[in-house]
Structure formats: structure tokens, C-alpha cells
Amino acid sequence: MKTAVFKIWRGDANGGDFSEFATEISEGMVVLDAVHAIQAQQANDLACRWNCKAGKCGSCSAEINGVPKLMCMTRLDAIPLDKPITLEPMRAFPSVRDLVTDVSWNFRVKKKIKKFKPRPPDAPDGTWRISQADIDRVQEFRKCIECFLCQDVCHVLRDHHLQEEFIGPRYLVFAAALEMHPLDTEDRLSELKQAGGIGYCNITKCCTKVCPENITITDNAIIPLKERVVDEFYDPLGKLLKLFRPKT
Amino acid sequence: MSNYVTLEYDVLVIGAGGAGLRSAIEASAAGVRVGLICKSLLGKAHTVMAEGGMAAALANVDDRDNWKVHFADTMRGGQYVNNWRMAELHAKEAPDRVRELEAWGAVFDRTADGRILQRNFGGHRYPRLAHVGDRTGLELIRTLQDHGIHQGIEVHMEHTIVTLLKESDRVVGAFGYDRERGRFKVFKARAIVLATGGIGRAYRITSNSWEYTGDGQSLAYHAGAELVDMEFVQFHPTGMIWPPSVMGILVTEGVRGEGGILHNKEGKRFMFAGIPDAYKSQTANNPEEGWRYTQGDKNARRPPELLTRDHVARCIIEEVKAGRGSPHGGVFLDIAWIKEKIPNAAEHIKKKLPSMYHQFMQLANLDITKEPMEVGPTTHYIMGGVRVDAETQMSNVPGLFAAGEVAAGLHGSNRLGGNSLSDLLVFGKRAGEFAAQFSKESNSGQISDAQVEGAAREALEPFERAAKATANAEGPYQVQYDLQETMQNLVGIVRREEEMVRALDELHKLSVRAKQVIVYGHREYNPGWHTAIDLKHLLTVSEAITRAALARKESRGGHFRDDFPNKDSGEGKMNIVLRKEADGSMHVSREEIPEMPPDLERIIEEMK
Numbered sequence: 001m002k003t004a005v006f007k008i009w010r011g012d013a014n015g016g017d018f019s020e021f022a023t024e025i026s027e028g029m030v031v032l033d034a035v036h037a038i039q040a041q042q043a044n045d046l047a048c049r050w051n052c053k054a055g056k057c058g059s060c061s062a063e064i065n066g067v068p069k070l071m072c073m074t075r076l077d078a079i080p081l082d083k084p085i086t087l088e089p090m091r092a093f094p095s096v097r098d099l100v101t102d103v104s105w106n107f108r109v110k111k112k113i114k115k116f117k118p119r120p121p122d123a124p125d126g127t128w129r130i131s132q133a134d135i136d137r138v139q140e141f142r143k144c145i146e147c148f149l150c151q152d153v154c155h156v157l158r159d160h161h162l163q164e165e166f167i168g169p170r171y172l173v174f175a176a177a178l179e180m181h182p183l184d185t186e187d188r189l190s191e192l193k194q195a196g197g198i199g200y201c202n203i204t205k206c207c208t209k210v211c212p213e214n215i216t217i218t219d220n221a222i223i224p225l226k227e228r229v230v231d232e233f234y235d236p237l238g239k240l241l242k243l244f245r246p247k248t
Numbered sequence: 249m250s251n252y253v254t255l256e257y258d259v260l261v262i263g264a265g266g267a268g269l270r271s272a273i274e275a276s277a278a279g280v281r282v283g284l285i286c287k288s289l290l291g292k293a294h295t296v297m298a299e300g301g302m303a304a305a306l307a308n309v310d311d312r313d314n315w316k317v318h319f320a321d322t323m324r325g326g327q328y329v330n331n332w333r334m335a336e337l338h339a340k341e342a343p344d345r346v347r348e349l350e351a352w353g354a355v356f357d358r359t360a361d362g363r364i365l366q367r368n369f370g371g372h373r374y375p376r377l378a379h380v381g382d383r384t385g386l387e388l389i390r391t392l393q394d395h396g397i398h399q400g401i402e403v404h405m406e407h408t409i410v411t412l413l414k415e416s417d418r419v420v421g422a423f424g425y426d427r428e429r430g431r432f433k434v435f436k437a438r439a440i441v442l443a444t445g446g447i448g449r450a451y452r453i454t455s456n457s458w459e460y461t462g463d464g465q466s467l468a469y470h471a472g473a474e475l476v477d478m479e480f481v482q483f484h485p486t487g488m489i490w491p492p493s494v495m496g497i498l499v500t501e502g503v504r505g506e507g508g509i510l511h512n513k514e515g516k517r518f519m520f521a522g523i524p525d526a527y528k529s530q531t532a533n534n535p536e537e538g539w540r541y542t543q544g545d546k547n548a549r550r551p552p553e554l555l556t557r558d559h560v561a562r563c564i565i566e567e568v569k570a571g572r573g574s575p576h577g578g579v580f581l582d583i584a585w586i587k588e589k590i591p592n593a594a595e596h597i598k599k600k601l602p603s604m605y606h607q608f609m610q611l612a613n614l615d616i617t618k619e620p621m622e623v624g625p626t627t628h629y630i631m632g633g634v635r636v637d638a639e640t641q642m643s644n645v646p647g648l649f650a651a652g653e654v655a656a657g658l659h660g661s662n663r664l665g666g667n668s669l670s671d672l673l674v675f676g677k678r679a680g681e682f683a684a685q686f687s688k689e690s691n692s693g694q695i696s697d698a699q700v701e702g703a704a705r706e707a708l709e710p711f712e713r714a715a716k717a718t719a720n721a722e723g724p725y726q727v728q729y730d731l732q733e734t735m736q737n738l739v740g741i742v743r744r745e746e747e748m749v750r751a752l753d754e755l756h757k758l759s760v761r762a763k764q765v766i767v768y769g770h771r772e773y774n775p776g777w778h779t780a781i782d783l784k785h786l787l788t789v790s791e792a793i794t795r796a797a798l799a800r801k802e803s804r805g806g807h808f809r810d811d812f813p814n815k816d817s818g819e820g821k822m823n824i825v826l827r828k829e830a831d832g833s834m835h836v837s838r839e840e841i842p843e844m845p846p847d848l849e850r851i852i853e854e855m856k
Contacts, residue, residue: 026491026492026493027491028490028491028492029493030493030611039725039775039776040729041725044724044725044768044769044774044776045769045776045777047774047775048775049288050457050458051288051292051293052292052294053494053497054297054494054497054607055603056386056603057288057457059289059292075610097772097773100428107290107397107403107405110397111397111398115394115398116352116353118351118353126347126351127350127364128350129361129363130362131358131362132357132358138355139355139357139380139381142355142387143383143386143602145296145386146291181353
């Protein structure tokens with residue numbers, strides 16, 4: 001059997017360092033399998049989050065050789081094994097222990113975004129009629145598994161620590177799913193501009209690159225939202241014209 | 249009062265998957281204070297893994313569907329040991345629960361006229377599963393989560409409950425720890441809803457994550473609640489089997505619903521042989537008719553691949569045993585073949601089964617639009633669990649409710665695909681509603697310091713043992729691994745008496761070892777410690793499954809015995825009930841299933 005060496009960051013909020021572990025690997029193994037093997041055989045207390053092990057729950061986010069990824073979906077045969085593989089927690093969030101970070105900020109941000117508010121039902125039985133074409137885009141956004149890798153890689157959060165002023169790509173996608181939901185009647189544009197800090201995003205598309213669900217975060221969610229915000233707040237002429245445009 | 253952080257609620261919901269969230273939403277809507285315990289982060293529970301959809305007789309795709317057909321399908325699938333009242337309530341209420349999700353923001357796939365689209369699934373007579381591609385569970389949990397966070401529910405993420413606290417007969421609280429710091433906490437509550445899901449981690453090959461260690465079943469049992477139907481474990485026929493690291497991960501039944509077929513290494517569609525009598529009249533007898541069924545032809549009957557999960561799983565095992573399996577010990581599941589039938593098949597498959605495409609591409613280097621998958625059975629679900637009242641979901645312990653997988657009754661001996669998500673919603677709502685009502689009618693109980701201190705001491709023992717451990721002391725992982733091997737090999741898909749007797753003996757030895765495991769390190773986010781604590785639950789549910797399986801001397805649904813390979817009409821009238829005796833031993837009894845009222849009996853006859 002082949003052996004791989006992992007350099008895993010171990011520590012907590014007070015600091016830490018890398019520890020090396022060698023473990024045997026077999027065909028098809030993913031990084032999370034190796035972490036489990038190390039946990040079971042060498043370091044019972046090695047902390048990591050995981051649940052589904054199938055890329056559906058978004059728990060096992062980490063930085064593998066410096067790249068934010070899901071450990072359960074990263075195969076070892078896609079990584080060079082001639083030198084140690086480094087595993088670090090997501091660096092944009094405070095450390096809890098080892099590979100586990102404090103992601104509670106994300107949950108607080110979500111709570112501040114105005115909830116879904118549907119129009120009255122279309123049919124007497126309380127149901128709506130929606131065409132599939134009108135929800136394809138929203139369904140793309142709703143694929144999000146909340147792994148927070150996009151938040152981790154976003155330089156506004158990671159390097160500039162603007163958590164108080166910017167909600168990050170995850171919640172711009174979340175807001176876009178609500179704003180583009182054909183039944184929703186709520187208006188979130190002013191909060192996206194103010195508290196959401198949408199202007200901070202300068203569309204470097206780092207978030208789109210790391211999304212394990214391949215959501216086109218920047219092009220399909222953030223840019224259209226930015227355009228709506230611009231139309232609403234920075235285009236008085238357009239707004240005036242809209243008033244006189246016949247409804248189609 | 250002990251020194252631990254103490255929180256007080258009217259209703260405490262333990263578990264934050266579909267059932268727990270739905271229950272918390274309902275309780276909170278009734279105006280009571282609600283606490284919600286998540287073993288993981290909010291929104292990560294196993295509900296996200298549900299793929300195919302939620303069954304509800306909306307009749308959007310086939311107007312012949314109604315609650316009666318759904319009821320009859322559920323009873324037939326469960327082979328009539330179901331709690332018929334639960335099956336009735338479920339069939340009647342599921343449509344409202346699904347529509348309600350849409351009002352909360354869920355975005356289901358649509359029919360051409362803009363209504364919620366429904367798909368075919370095993371054992372359902374008509375297309376009945378509301379769905380979103382093959383990620384319906386994610387849609388459900390996210391919708392409930394995003395709605396629930398605005399309802400004033402207090403959420404405790406990454407907390408684990410280790411014991412329930414009682415005052416005489418009634419539950420009055422729960423004791424647990426937070427994962428991050430390892431601090432103990434006392435949750436006082438007038439009513440408790442268990443929504444902790446399943447037991448998959450008792451087996452080596454499972455679709456379940458680390459969380460599913462039978463916590464709820466075990467917490468309830470040790471608090472005096474009865475467990476029922478524990479012998480009925482569902483082995484989903486199609487789990488991934490290759491490469492080894494992905495063994496057990498689920499391949500949705502939706503693949504077969506969309507036209508996927510099973511064949512052996514000789515290329516034979518073996519499912520056409522041996523169609524059970526109860527399903528003969530509803531099953532296609534040639535591939536062409538089966539194909540037309542999956543494409544929505546109302547005059548066609550379902551292909552045999554869409555028979556119930558217990559049957560399909562056993563057929564796969566038989567093929568493998570007969571030497572006709574695939575290279576890695578399973579059979580082939582082929583969706584790529586539909587390119588013979590429709591243009592743009594590859595695009596169609598990617599659209600209908602996006603996460604399956606993704607999963608096989610990434611984990612197995614296999615393009616399902618081009619090649620067949622290799623699949624085999626994986627431990628997926630337990631039909632048995634806490635015995636509850638059908639209307640209220642309360643157990644025999646006053647104030648203790650259960651909903652979802654942890655509760656028993658709805659599914660009988662075999663659950664139909666798609667009936668789980670609707671179960672979570674229907675009975676999650678009911679549990680929340682009646683728990684809130686119970687809490688309003690009760691005073692807050694008295695927490696016993698002695699119970700709390702006892703539980704805390706027990707939880708910390710693995711650390712204390714480590715301090716004076718000898719060189720050959722073992723950690724918790726080896727014990728867990730051996731337990732999984734025992735259950736997989738001795739109480740798995742095909743069971744026989746002598747093996748199960750041996751399993752009981754092994755489980756006894758494992759429980760001795762579990763009491764000696766050591767854990768190094770400290771209490772902060774220490775998975776070794778968590779695994780050590782969960783062992784008690786795993787051992788309890790494993791013993792319960794084994795004893796119940798020994799007691800049921802027939803084969804039915806998920807329970808198949810080599811030594812009693814047929815159904816037995818006498819056994820079919822019985823439930824196996826387990827309760828904890830005063831001396832700590834597990835008592836097994838047989839209770840007759842209450843007779844079905846004539847109107848329900850008539851529905852079943854009409855639908856035969």
C-alpha cells in the first residue's frame with residue numbers, strides 16, 4: 001500500500017502548529033478518509049467536522065494545500081503525494097480546534113436578511129402557478145450547501161475582515177435567491193446596499209472558483225444584484241422613465 | 249441545583265433535521281418557548297441526504313391519485329404491520345405539509361402547467377414525489393431552517409444530549425454537553441420531542457453519517473419508553489460500492505424512477521424474475537412497458553426495478569451470491585442506456601440527476617451518462633423506534649414525544665422511498681403541536697441533582713481511566729468498529745438464529761469493553777470523547793435490533809430470516825415491543841396489532 005504524509009494544523013484560538021502524520025492510502029480515497037484514519041489510529045482527539053461524506057452537507061470545509069475545498073470530495077489521486085499534503089482550517093474564521101472553525105457569524109448574518117414573503121396564492125386551494133423557466137436560476141442558487149468556502153476565500157472577509165460591513169458571497173447568493181424568487185414580494189435592495197455592503201465586492205470571482213456546487217456566484221447572483229442596486233439608487237433618469245413605461 | 253449552565257424551555261426539541269425543525273416551528277407557533285438541539289451545525293442533518301422527493305398525493309401529475317391510494321401503498325409496502333392510523337394521517341396530511349413548504353419559500357420542480365411536479369418511486373402506484381432534481385432533502389431542510397430562524401426558536405448547535413432527566417414517570421429535562429468547549433448543560437423542559445433520526449452507524453456499510461448512533465431510541469428506552477419494530481432495518485438496494493472509501497453512499501432510487509435499470513454481469517435484467525404476488529398485477533412484465541411507465545404513460549405498469557426496497561435489495565444479494573455480480577461485489581445500475589430511447593440523453597440525465605452525476609464523476613471517475621454504475625445494499629433507515637401515539641406522537645412516558653425516523657409505526661416492516669420526508673413533516677408538525685399543548689398543561693418539573701451528577705460522572709469516566717491506563721487500554725474507535733462488524737455480519741440483510749445469538753454474546757463483550765475505553769486529551773471538541781459517549785447508544789440499539797429480530801420468526805419487509813424464509817400470518821399480526829426492566833435488562837414482548845377499522849380495511853381491499 002502507498003503511504004501519504006499529511007501536515008495537519010493542530011491548535012486552537014491561542015495558536016497552534018502543523019503536526020505530521022503518515023497514513024496508508026487505497027484506491028479512491030478522499031482527504032476526509034485519511035483524516036478519519038488518522039483520527040482512529042493515531043490521534044483520537046483530532047477535531048474535524050463532517051457529516052454526509054458525499055458533498056451534500058457542506059461540513060468538512062478546509063484548506064487543502066492552501067486551496068479551500070471539501071475534504072470529502074477531494075480525491076488523493078488528484079493531489080501530488082511526493083510531498084506532504086497540508087491541511088488547515090478555513091482561515092477566514094476564528095479557530096475552535098484543529099480543523100474546526102467558529103462559523104457562527106454566518107448564521108447571524110442570515111438571520112438579518114428579510115425572510116421570504118410570497119404574493120397571495122394564485123389558486124383558491126392556496127397554491128401557486130410557476131413556470132419552470134422562471135425558477136431555473138433560483139434553483140441554481142438553492143443548490144448551496146452552506147460550506148462557507150466562498151466566504152473563506154473572499155478577500156473582503158479574509159484579508160480585510162469586514163464582517164461587520166459585508167455579508168459575503170454566500171449571503172449575496174441567498175439574497176439573490178429570494179430577490180429572484182417569482183413569488184417573493186419583499187424588497188431587500190436598500191439593505192443589500194447598506195448593511196449588506198454589496199459595493200465591497202469587486203467581482204474577482206474567487207468565490208465562484210471554489211464553489212463545490214458550481215454555482216456561478218459572481219455572474220448569476222452578485223452582478224445582477226449589483227445592477228438592481230445601481231438601477232434603484234444611482235439611476236434617477238432610468239427610474240423616471242420606468243414610471244412612464246407601459247407595463248408589459 | 250447543580251452548577252451547570254441551566255436553560256429552561258417549555259418544549260425542547262432534540263434533533264434538527266426535518267422532523268425536529270418542523271416540530272420546533274409548530275411548537276413555537278403555539279406561543280411557547282422552544283429550544284432546539286442540533287448535534288451538528290444547523291442545516292447539516294441527514295435530511296440533506298434525501299434525494300428523490302417527498303411523497304404526497306397531490307395528484308398534480310396523475311389525477312387518479314388520492315390519499316386512499318397513498319395509504320394503501322404505504323400499508324402494502326410495510327406489509328401490514330404498520331400503525332394504520334399513522335398511515336392514514338400521513339396520507340391525508342402530506343399534501344398540506346408540502347404546499348406549506350412552498351409558502352415558506354421551497355422551489356419545487358414544476359409541471360408544464362406550473363404546479364408542483366411529481367415523480368415515480370418504488371412502491372407508489374402513481375407519480376407522487378414532489379422533488380427538486382435529486383436534492384429534495386436539502387430543499388426541505390433549508391426551507392425549514394430559513395423559516396424557522398425567524399420564529400424565535402433558540403438553537404443550540406453542536407450540542408449532544410447524553411441522558412433524559414425524569415421526575416417520577418415524567419420527563420422534565422435533558423442533560424448534555426456542547427461540542428466546542430465540552431461544557432455540561434442542563435435543559436429543563438416541560439415537554440421533549442425526540443427527532444434524532446436513525447441508527448445507521450451500528451453497521452459498517454451505511455449511508456448514514458457519524459451522528460446516527462441511535463441516540464433518540466436509546467435515550468427514550470433508558471427513560472422508560474417502549475421501542476417497537478426494531479427488527480425492521482432498511483437496507484437500501486443501491487449504495488455505491490466502489491471505490492472502497494465511498495462504500496455505502498446512497499444512489500437515489502430516482503435513478504430507477506427516471507428509467508435506470510438493474511442488470512447482472514451477464515447483462516440480464518434479473519428483476520423480472522420473482523416478482524412478489526402482492527405486486528404482480530401492478531408490475532410490468534416486459535422492458536418496453538416498464539420504460540413507458542417511467543416516461544409517464546398512465547396505461548403502463550411499473551418496471552420491477554421500482555418494487556419495494558427490501559425486495560430489490562434481496563434480489564441483488566441473490567445475484568451476487570450466485571456469482572453473477574459485478575467486479576466489486578454488487579450489480580450494475582444503468583441509466584446511460586436511455587440514450588437508445590431519447591435524444592440528448594446525457595443532458596437529460598444531468599438535469600434530472602445532477603448530484604448523482606456529480607457524485608460519480610468526482611468520487612468514482614465514472615460518467616453515468618456513458619457507463620453503468622456498480623451498486624449494492626447499504627444500511628439506510630430503521631422503520632422501528634420509539635412507540636408513539638398516532639395522533640400526538642407521545643410515547644408511553646408522559647411529556648416525551650418522538651417524530652421522524654426515531655419514531656416507529658408509519659412504515660411497518662419496510663418504508664417506501666419518499667415517505668420519509670413526508671413523515672418528517674406530518675409527524676414533526678403533530679409532535680410540535682401536542683408537545684406545546686402538553687407543556688401548557690404541565691408545571692415545570694424538578695430536576696434531580698443526583699441524576700445530573702451521575703450522568704456527568706459517567707460521561708467523564710473515559711478521561712479518568714486514561715489517567716491511570718495501562719499500555720493495552722483501547723480507545724473508542726476500535727470498539728465502534730468491532731460493533732459495526734458484528735451487526736453487519738450477524739444481524740444484516742439475511743439473518744439466522746445462531747448468528748444472532750452469537751451477536752448478543754458479542755454485544756455483551758463489546759459493552760464490557762465500552763465501559764473500559766479511554767480517551768486522551770481534553771474536553772474541547774474531542775471526537776474521541778464523543779465517540780466514547782455514543783457507544784452506549786449504539787450498544788443499546790444494536791441489542792434492541794438483535795433481540796427483536798430473534799423474536800420475529802418469519803421474513804417480512806426489511807427483516808429476512810434464512811431459517812424462516814416465508815411470511816407467517818400469525819407473526820404478521822404481532823408487534824415486537826421492547827422495554828427496560830427494573831434490573832436493567834431488555835424485556836421482549838409480543839403484542840397484537842389493533843384491528844383495522846372496516847373503512848380502512850375496505851380501502852386496502854379495493855386497491856389490491
